[in-house]
Amino acid sequence: MSDKPNWSVDGSDWPNRTASRFVDAAGLRWHVQVMGEGPVALLAHGTGAATHSWRDLAPLLAQRFTVVAPDLSGHGFTSTPHWQRLSLDGMSRDLSVLCNKLAISPAIAIGHSAGAAILTRMTLDGLIAPKLIVSLNGAYLPFGGPAAQFFSPLAKMMALNPLVPRLFAWRGRDPAAVHRLLKGTGSTLDAHGERLYRRLVGSPGHVAAALEMMANWDLHPLVRDLPRLTTALLLVAATRDHAIPPDVARRVRQLVPQAQLELIDGLGHLAHEEQPGRIAELIFVAAERAGVLAAQQEMSN
Template sequence: MKKTSKPKNFFGKKNRLKLTTFLLLGVIIIGLASIVRWDIPASEVIKKHSYANSAFLPWKNSKIHYRRMGSGPSVVLIHGTSSSLHTWETWMDTLSKDFEVVALDLPGFGLTGPHPEGKYGIEDYSEAVFTLMDSLKIDQAAIAGNSLGGMIAWHMGQAHPDRVSQLILIDAVGFDRGDTTFTVLSLGKIPVIKEIFKYATPRFMIRNSLEDVYQNDSLITDELVDLYHDMVLREGNRKALVDRLNSPKTAKVKPDPQRLYMPILLMWGKTDRWVPLAHADSFQQSLPHAELKVYEAGHVPMEELGSLTAQDASIFLNTPENQPRTIFPQSDSLSVH
């Protein structure tokens, strides 16, 4: 009698393992597809988010995006990491009543896009700002900066005190106190993850990041999330961010009161998690003449409390004892220009 072969058991151990593997791969692929976002062409982002008075300065085979408003003594505004000159909208409207106000998108951010040479050190950023000032024939200006922009601001003042009349440092970076908080930017430093970071930046990640830097989450509108998301997705900006976060660290320079003698206003959000209020104390210890104002805000008080902080900045800049000095010591080897 002929033996009949047993039908294959497709749910046997080996087949179950294969099926499980394929299912897991499918879940991973679907998961990645749900968070991967491709770059948006620069022309598309520029068309959507440029202002009527936006201008672009040709620079090293690139173009620096900036806005210029008002007349009078010059004020230059420098944004922080993964931000743009849009962060200064209220400040520009307020300060331009008494001052010539200039804001720019730093290389690697906003509508400016990546640095053509991939350079993202503090000196490289300072050079870009000084180049813009030169092109606009601004010999001296008050410099205001938030976070990374604050660090650039005081480095500029320390390197060229003759060109910086006053400083406004808003939740500025500058002191390593060993209290670094893990943020979404920390992902850009982790091997493998940093490569995924160049492609996987879903909208919810941007919202979570904004909730991390704002104290009042009710101010985070869909339009604000879209703006930040579009700027991150602007072609080349994500790679530029990862490159900056992983750039070799240069020798640390501490604020020098002998060179940062100009009037200084420190503005800080009381609940800043990224650069806690204790950092303001460190600045005041190094720069005893600096004035400090603390706000019910997070890391970006000039966005959360735009009108209040802009008004305080205007009062500071207009106060007689805070006016620019007329005699300056010579810049030396600290020069970055």
Template sequence: MRGMQLSDWKREGRMFSFEGHRIFYRDEGAGDVLLCLHGFPTSSWDWSRIWPQLIQRFRVVAPDLLGYGFSDKPSRHVYSVLEQATLTERLMESLGITHAHVLSHDFGVSVVQELLARQLEREQAGRPGLVLRSSCFLNGGLFPEVYQPRLIQRLLASPVGSVIARLFNQRSFERSFSAIFGEKTRPSKQELNEFWEVISHNAGSRVSHRLISFMADRVRHRERWTGALQRTRVPLRMVNGSVDPVSGAHMAKRYRELIPNPDIVSLEGIGHYPMVEAPQAVLEALFSFSARSAQE
């Protein structure tokens, strides 16, 4: 299942201004809103394989978060999950959207955890704001105590991270990126070229050591974000590629231990990018979940 060409994806996108930065996003389809939040180090392009089916069912909004994809990538910026959550709220507000389902992946799951925590606070205070109707998590580091970052991520987060970012190239990217896919679902050379084109757009690979700050944010806000998952009344589902070495079956196991009435769909033989590796399975899991959530 292939979506559109990368050049079409970029051309049909729009720009939103956030704190003086240009944020790229896609907004297409009609009906209930589905917000799609990508992960590190990629972009909204990750959703392209399932995009045609998504927009038949939803109005889909998918931003490139600050520092990613075709959005601005300020080189001296201090990036944070909290700011990305605020960016997401502002984008939705600018589009007149008050309610949305959400599909998230990788570091995008942390943005959703913060959005859920804010939603709980607003509910308690009686304040208006973005209301998440359901949340479907793909592979991501929901719980830092069992998250297993790759060597390149640990190096980027280390004191020599800026040096590593300057040395990071397409060859090293392809090697580390392919390793987190399932054995039978690894990306083709064309797909790797497309992923790298978006990552390296506007010298994006040079800020990767700054973007990786989300790993420290997860530890810093662990109690707040885990508590949000445990206390929220928003329906939750995890769709997990089991052989992902970063956040696969071990993350699903921890989710089952910590989250009341856990709803988990395990995809055997699938790695870190289920929407790329098993697009039909992700669509089926999302559609059945969102339909049920809409009735609750």
């Protein structure tokens, strides 16, 4: 589907626009934001989001990192591959090709929701070799029982019906509908944040890619492989997350012995958008502990 967000129109006031560039890799034209200096931090947003998700966190991280934040395959202003490539393996491979094109070797990989699964899959497959993975409300575990048997066929049916993304996009132009959608995650965003999501979910091409991604998503191999992850892993879980409850992080910590769990009260699934300063501080501390950053000495009076 070609009804993607238009950079000259929808991107005219895109957050951190001066850091944006377009790069051709893996047969796609990627929208990527690069800012800051220091060890490379690769950021991967969640399903249905884009680089706007990092609008306030990325500049904070750029104080100590070279931040590289793409719109993932099919999302935002990045072009859409064949629908079968919008899978965990396919998106991981495509993102690794982009990293090679940019000639970057991430020292830290920071993923939100499904983005955490992508970065962890890349690490397990040797496509990147970060010293630390930071999972922000990471979507690591599949639906179980009857939910899985119902959800996957339904998602495939919706993704392959060209009318469905248009219907979603039509509803996505309603501010009240988007407000309810975001509130349903347990997070509260300001008016600017809600407008940016409304811009994306009002695009049939963006919605189609998100639906195709959900239709192709299979986390069972990742769960099987998690115990062999040797990279340091910080699991940040928000107690008010209604999309990925903290129990997911607790179960992942049982599978990955070296994982550290950080519970944060009062925030939801989009915690990094609600309180970016709080999340940045957690990342800096973890990066120092993992040897990605040198510990900063406190100034004494």
